[in-house]
Amino acid sequence: GHIRTLATDQHRLWIGSSTGLSYLDGQHISQSVPASVLPSGAHIIHLAQYRGQLLVGTSEGLFIASDSDKLRAYETTSGVINDPIEMLFADSKGNLWIGGKQRLLQLTGHTLVEEVTEIKGRTSPWFVSAFEDRAGNLWFGSRTHGLQRLRYDGTASLGKKAGLDEPYVWTFGKQGDGILAGTNAGLYLLKNHQFTPLIQDARLPNHVVYS
Numbered sequence: 001g002h003i004r005t006l007a008t009d010q011h012r013l014w015i016g017s018s019t020g021l022s023y024l025d026g027q028h029i030s031q032s033v034p035a036s037v038l039p040s041g042a043h044i045i046h047l048a049q050y051r052g053q054l055l056v057g058t059s060e061g062l063f064i065a066s067d068s069d070k071l072r073a074y075e076t077t078s079g080v081i082n083d084p085i086e087m088l089f090a091d092s093k094g095n096l097w098i099g100g101k102q103r104l105l106q107l108t109g110h111t112l113v114e115e116v117t118e119i120k121g122r123t124s125p126w127f128v129s130a131f132e133d134r135a136g137n138l139w140f141g142s143r144t145h146g147l148q149r150l151r152y153d154g155t156a157s158l159g160k161k162a163g164l165d166e167p168y169v170w171t172f173g174k175q176g177d178g179i180l181a182g183t184n185a186g187l188y189l190l191k192n193h194q195f196t197p198l199i200q201d202a203r204l205p206n207h208v209v210y211s
Contacts, residue, residue, distance in 0.1 A: 001035075007047035007054065014054060014065075016044035021056060021065060032069050039071075046088035050096050051109065057085025062098065078112045081105070089130035091138060099127035104140070119145055119157075131172035133179065141169030147181060147190070163195035164188060170210050182209030 001019035008014065013024040014032075021033040021044060035043070039060045046057035054065040055074060061082040063071035073080040087099025095113070098105040102124035104116040119125050127148075129141035138150040146159035146167045158164060166185035173180040178191040186200030187209045200207065 004044055005047045007049055009049055009054065014047055016047045016056065018043065020044070021047075021071075033065060033071055037070065045085050048088040048090050048096075050090040051094075055088060055096075057088040057098070059084045061085070062088075074110075076107060076110050076112050078115075087127045087130055087140075089132075091132050092136065097130055097138070097140075099125075099130075099140075102126055119148075129169060129171050131179065139172060139179065141172065141181065143168045158190070158193065158195070162190075162193060163197075170208070184208050 001017040003015055003017045005016040006013060011025065015022045015024065015029070018035065020031060020035040020038065022029055022031045038044070038058065042058040042060035044056060044058055048055045048057070056063045056065055056071055061080060062074040062085055064074050066072055081098065081100060083100030083103070085098060085100065087097065089097045091097065094108060096107040098107065102117070104125050104127055105112065106114040116125055123144065125145065126143040127140045128143055131139045133139065140148045140150065142148060144167055145157065146164050147169050148157050159167065164181070164183070166183040168184040169181050170184070171182040175189060178189050180198075181188045181190055181195070184207070186204060186207055187198045188195045189198050
């Protein structure tokens, strides 16, 4: 089936695809949770390891993959999360960041720490990717607000003024002391708070850089 997301633990490579949840153990692929037992109409979007558990973000909410090859809802102090999971990221400080339906959730364990529903008091966030750099800064890629940086001493938004003309940031990667950002308009390199376009021409089979 169509592979949508990957995650690893100490022993396995987990695969989220159109056929459900599977894992690669050595040279063999085994199915853990078939698509037929997912919640009605749900498909897997993201996987993440968090506090020794495999979390499964779907189009119908957030779940935990149990040892009995089933999914159970990930319950928080504010209840279950039924949003389509657009982003799922565990940082080095023990936080879980979830991009839901026009909101960003910060969890510590099962405790909801913060819910962001507006940016600059006006528009709703739509985050689809996340990255943590060596300094512990968190970077969030959005469909609507370009690249957002979160630091524990403050936040910063980097967009057109920093050289990023495209507001939709799909993915991140490391390159030396810089950060690669894949967008709807090619690949950019961020260094010293400034974006430089790297590839935006016919060398790309598609101008949208997903990963």
